[in-house]
Amino acid sequence: MELAPTFVNSSESYRDAHLEVDFGHKTVVLDAGHLVLTRKEFELLAMLVQHAGDIIPRETLLQRVWGYSREIRTRTLDVHIRRLRRKLGAYSGQYIETIFGIGYRFQPFRSARHLQPRLSQFAIGA
């Protein structure tokens, strides 16, 4: 058997010096250790990682990860971002940045770097 099991998404993945995200197998490896993320945490991370470098508005994240209920005015998103950051440990600051008033942005790992100016460009479609 083996013919392309439908449940195995073609394994695309993201990878940099410390982090590896396999979208198909839904696995995350951080510095050789497997990270255990919950479903929402993974979806959120995947969403950010797949648009690395782009700012993703809170609203877009809420729509895509939480369905179209753009009616969540609680801190749900923040709470998930927080858990994600905690699991990313020491690298969290490097990877997930908060774009005040807009949303979040995942940045691929880079050795030495400082924060960018401010208000930037492209945000993925809302």
Add this chain to the structure above:
Amino acid sequence: MELAPTFVNSSESYRDAHLEVDFGHKTVVLDAGHLVLTRKEFELLAMLVQHAGDIIPRETLLQRVWGYSREIRTRTLDVHIRRLRRKLGAYSGQYIETIFGIGYRFQPFRSARHLQPRLSQFAIGA
């Protein structure tokens, strides 16, 4: 059933340090001991083993092992998983993992897991 006709690729099998599954003859050996599984138990195990390393959604298991009755909202699958685990004894934890909210995954035997920086083992629960 049984008589595994020759046209059945009876040579196909899975094997690791402790477990051996012969798909053609539908036999299972665990640490030199012959495991007796019922038909459903075997099919379930086979399904998982043949896709070792991949997460198989509950729905997929229900479809392939139980026919197309997609939405069985009973605990049938869980009950079978439980019996399988029981028969796998001490290795059950190592072999069959639950991917919360999605399904299950069979993981080939891995010798000691010492060399790991930040613990955690498997993948996301997505």
Add this chain to the structure above:
DNA sequence: GCCGTTTTTACAAAATCTTTACAACTCCGC
């Protein structure tokens, strides 16, 4: 009918997600 297997049922337990209540922080005009 008997017996081994499979499915249901009915809860218990566990894992995850959301809400709440504040604290902390940013931005911006004064």
Add this chain to the structure above:
DNA sequence: GCGGAGTTGTAAAGATTTTGTAAAAACGGC
């Protein structure tokens, strides 16, 4: 610099969803 309005960060509690189990009922072949 200061202060206020608005935004994000956190911890903890509350809800909800999903999975685990045990026991009993339902099947099916002999």
